[in-house]
Amino acid sequence: MKSLTANEAKTKFGNMLINVQSEPVEIVKNGTSVAVVISSKEYKKIEALKMEIVKSRFANIDPDDLVEGGDFFDEIDSGKYD
Structure with missing residues (x-):
């Protein structure tokens, strides 16, 4: 470099x-x-790789582990995860 x-x-x-x-x-x-x-070409490659990593982490999620976004933030505000 x-x-x-x-x-x-x-x-x-x-x-x-x-x-x-x-x-x-x-x-x-x-x-x-x-x-x-x-270069912008290299930047786009990096961003695409990051998106693939995010997608792979969500590929095998158990639907029972999902919650509504609003409910999750309410739980955070209430201190559930402190």
Whole structure:
């Protein structure tokens, strides 16, 4: 992964946008990593993977374990899960 200082990222923004199409770019400020810039294509892949993980966790849910959302929040407010 390439790394740029925050100042380099600002002054070379156009080049950074080109670079993120092939690999992520880390932004470092005062010696600390503060961000990683990725392409929109890579971001969409990550979001799709997260959705697949969520779907897989709900695939085998027992219908008897489901409750109405309002009822669940009422139970939380009443302290049932404290």
